[in-house]
Amino acid sequence: MLSVGWDQVFAWRLSRQFVAAPTAGSAEDVATRLAGVQAQVASAAEMAVAVRSHAPRSLAVGAALAAGTLIKTWAMRGTLHAMVPEHAAAALSLIGSARTWEKPSWQKTFGATPEQVRALVEVVSGVLAGQVLTRDELVDAVLAEPGFAHLGEQLRSGWGAVLKPLAWQGALCHGPARGTKVTFTAPADLAPGWQGVPDPDVAAPTLIRAYLSAYGPATPEAFDAWLSRNSVRKAVLRGWFAAMGDALTEVDVEGRIGWIPSEFADDLAAATLDGGVHLLGPFDQYVLGPGTGDTALLPAEHRSKVSRTAGWISPLVLVGGRIAGTWEQVGDDVVVSAFDAREISGRDLSAAVNRLAEAIGEQPLNVRAS
Numbered sequence: 611m612l613s614v615g616w617d618q619v620f621a622w623r624l625s626r627q628f629v630a631a632p633t634a635g636s637a638e639d640v641a642t643r644l645a646g647v648q649a650q651v652a653s654a655a656e657m658a659v660a661v662r663s664h665a666p667r668s669l670a671v672g673a674a675l676a677a678g679t680l681i682k683t684w685a686m687r688g689t690l691h692a693m694v695p696e697h698a699a700a701a702l703s704l705i706g707s708a709r710t711w712e713k714p715s716w717q718k719t720f721g722a723t724p725e726q727v728r729a730l731v732e733v734v735s736g737v738l739a740g741q742v743l744t745r746d747e748l749v750d751a752v753l754a755e756p757g758f759a760h761l762g763e764q765l766r767s768g769w770g771a772v773l774k775p776l777a778w779q780g781a782l783c784h785g786p787a788r789g790t791k792v793t794f795t796a797p798a799d800l801a802p803g804w805q806g807v808p809d810p811d812v813a814a815p816t817l818i819r820a821y822l823s824a825y826g827p828a829t830p831e832a833f834d835a836w837l838s839r840n841s842v843r844k845a846v847l848r849g850w851f852a853a854m855g856d857a858l859t860e861v862d863v864e865g866r867i868g869w870i871p872s873e874f875a876d877d878l879a880a881a882t883l884d885g886g887v888h889l890l891g892p893f894d895q896y897v898l899g900p901g902t903g904d905t906a907l908l909p910a911e912h913r914s915k916v917s918r919t920a921g922w923i924s925p926l927v928l929v930g931g932r933i934a935g936t937w938e939q940v941g942d943d944v945v946v947s948a949f950d951a952r953e954i955s956g957r958d959l960s961a962a963v964n965r966l967a968e969a970i971g972e973q974p975l976n977v978r979a980s
Contacts, residue, residue, distance in 0.1 A: 611860045611861065611862050611867075612859055612860070612861045612862070612870075612875055612878070612879060613861070613862045613863075614827075614861060614862075614863055614878055614879060614881075615863070615864055616863060616864055616906050617882075617883040617930070617931075618878060618879070618881045618882070618883070619827065619863055619878070619881075619906075619931075620883060620907075620930060620931025620932060621881035621882055621883040621884075621931060622874070622877060622878045622881040623824070623825065623896070623931060624883075624888070624928075624931050625877075625881065626643065626823065626824055626874075627643060627644060627662070627824055627895070627896060628640060628643060628662035628663075629661075629662060629888050629890070629896065629928070630884075630886065630888070632661070632662050632663055632664045633662060633663060633664060634663075634664045634665065635663075636670070636674070637659045637663075637667075637670035637671050637673070637674045637680065637692075638674055638679050638680060638694055640658070640659045640662050640663065641659070641671075641674075641680055641692055641693055641694055641697075642694050642697065642820075643823075643824060644658070644824055644895040644899070645693075645697055645701075645817065645820040645821050645823075645824055645825075645895075645899075646685060646686060646691040646692065646693040646697060646698075646701065646895070647659060647671065647691060647692045647693075647895060648686075648689055648690070648691055648893045648894075648895065648898060649671070649682050649690045649691055649692040650689050650690045650893065651892065651893060652671070652672070654891055654892045654893040654894075655671045655692055655893075656669060656670065656671050656672070657891030657892075657969070657970060658890070658891055658893075658894055658895060659671055660969040660970055661889070661890060661891065661965070661966065661969045661970075663969065666968070666969045666970075666971070668971065671692050674692070675692060675784075675786065676786050678695075678800040678801040678802055679694070679695075679801075679802075680692045680693060680694060681693055681694075681695055681698045681783050681784075681797060681800065681801055682783060682784040683698055683702070683777045683782075683783040683784060683797070684770060684773070684774045684777045684778070685698060685701045685702065685705065685777075686701060686705070686836055686837055686838070686898075687836070687837070687838065687839050688705075688774055688839075690784070695797070695801040695803065695804055696816065697816070697817060697820055698783075698797070698801075699780070699797075699804070699805065699806065699807050699808060699813065700808065700813035700814075700816040700817040700820075701813075701817055701837070702777065702778045702779070702780060702807050703807045703808050703809065703810050703812075703813035704810055704813055704814060704817055704837060704838070704842065705778050705837060705838050705841075706775070706778035706779055706807065706810075707810040707842065707846070708838055708841035708842050708843075709724075710775075710838075710841055711724065711727050711775040712724045719771075720764055720771050720772055721760060721761060721764060722761060722764070722772055726757065726758070726761070727772075727775050727776070729757065729758075730752070730758070730761075730772070730775075730776055730781075731775075731776055731779050731781045733752055733755050733758075734748070734752065734776050734781045734782055735781045735782075735796065737751045737752065738781070738782055738794060738795055738796045738799070739796060739799070740796075740799060741795065741799075742785040742786065742788075742793050742794070742795045742799075743785075743793060743794055743795070744788060744791045744792065744793050744794075745766065745791070745792055745793075745794065746766070748765075748782075748794050749762065749765045749766050752765060753765070773794075778807075779807060780797055780806055780807040781796070782794045782795065782796060782797075783795065783796070783797045783800060785800060810846075810850075811850070811853075814850035814853070815850070815853070815854055815857070817837070818833060818850060818851065818854065819854075819857070819871055821833050821836065821837075821899070822858070822869060822870055822871050823871050823874065824895070824899060825899035825900055826861075826868060826869060826870035826871070826874070826878075827861035827863055827866075827867075827868030827869055827870045827878075828868045828869065828870075828900070829867070829868050829869070830844075830847045830848050830850075830851045831844075831847075832868070832900065832901065832904075833847070833851075834847050835901050835903075836898070836899055836900075836901065851869065856872060857871065857872055858870065858871060858872060859871070859872040859875045861875075861878070863906075866906070883930050883931060884930075885929065885930045886929075886930070886958060886962075887927065887928065887929055887954060887955065887958040887959050887961070887962040888927075888928040888962055888965075889925065889926070889927060889928075889937060889944070889962045889963065889965070889966045890925060890926040890928065891925050891926075892922070892923055892924060892925050893923045894923070894925070894926055896926065896928070897916065897923065897926060897933065898923065902916055902917040902923070906932075907932060907933055908932075908933045909933075909949065912933070912949050915936055915947070915949075916933060916936060924936040924937075924938075925937045925938060927946060927948065927954070927959075927962075929953050929954055933949075934948060934949055934950070934953050934954060935947050935948035935949050935954065939975070942972075942974070942975055942976055943975065943976045943977070943978050944963045944966065944975050944976065944977050944978075945978055945979070945980050946959065946977060946978070946979055946980065947979075947980040948979070951979065956977075959977055960977055963975050963976075963977050
């Protein structure tokens with residue numbers, strides 16, 4: 611078993627996630643490395659890519675979505691993500707394998723039986739074949755079919771609860787925006803080479819490896835918390851990890867046992883932390899990957915400052931790879947709320963703000979404490 615300290619883990623993650631060393635690659639490269647970028651808020655997805663890019667391009671995520679090289683769909687934890695097609699297909703397969711829409715609690719809340727969901731998959735697949743439709747256009751077409759009238763309100767909901775099981779089965783994804791309106795289409799019509807949603811046992815190694823390659827060392831339970839809020843049966847989850855055998859290396863991180871792809875074990879062991887300051891945007895994968903409950907990354911007493919009401923995840927201040935505060939932009943100022951101001955060098959913070967300004971195309975930005 612490999613034994614390392616948290617400084618090594620955070621140094622390795624900062625590098626792997628293009629935080630310490632931004633990439634010259636594309637939005638697709640960043641999304642691949644992060645196993646998806648949360649896209650509930652489009653500007654947050656753009657910032658996540660921009661701050662990791664050596665030469666940021668305006669609206670890079672939007673351009674990749676329009677080209678079909680990224681797919682926007684309801685994926686991890688039922689939230690919208692922009693993902694490369696291979697990772698999207700794998701995530702949909704594993705999330706769908708939990709079949710949450712067959713649980714009595716889901717049926718009671720949303721009013722759709724498993725048989726109706728199955729029928730919706732067939733109807734929506736037929737309606738969307740070769741088409742891009744707004745939500746209203748899609749819902750009108752579905753309601754024109756017998757047996758779905760009672761689902762009208764749920765189908766029109768912006769939360770998409772009844773549409774999510776359809777996405778997890780590969781029947782739909784988000785299409786190019788039509789002005790301010792959301793559209794839907796079939797993944798096969800959007801993404802060149804879409805191969806459909808694979809069997810979960812085939813999909814599992816792809817997504818587990820992608821997750822651990824960015825957020826490892828991590829446990830099966832941490833992977834499932836990121837994926838489905840712990841909806842996958844424990845025996846199935848552990849079976850997926852066990853089946854990867856020597857492709858994964860067991861790691862002891864100061865008493866916490868996790869796994870990492872074996873090809874990165876030497877890099878992890880050699881990683882060193884420089885203690886630098888980095889600013890990341892809202893809903894950033896750096897914290898969403900391990901989860902806000904990971905006390906090695908985010909002290910428990912400060913969790914409510916990052917994971918806020920209505921599911922909002924604050925922009926992050928990182929010091930030495932750990933979350934040391936939050937920030938917000940107010941006009942030309944970056945207002946920093948440090949957990950402990952003594953931990954953050956003013957000079958390093960100013961340099962981080964300058965990097966942020968370059969990434970989002972706003973210069974200059976000033977720094978002030980909250």
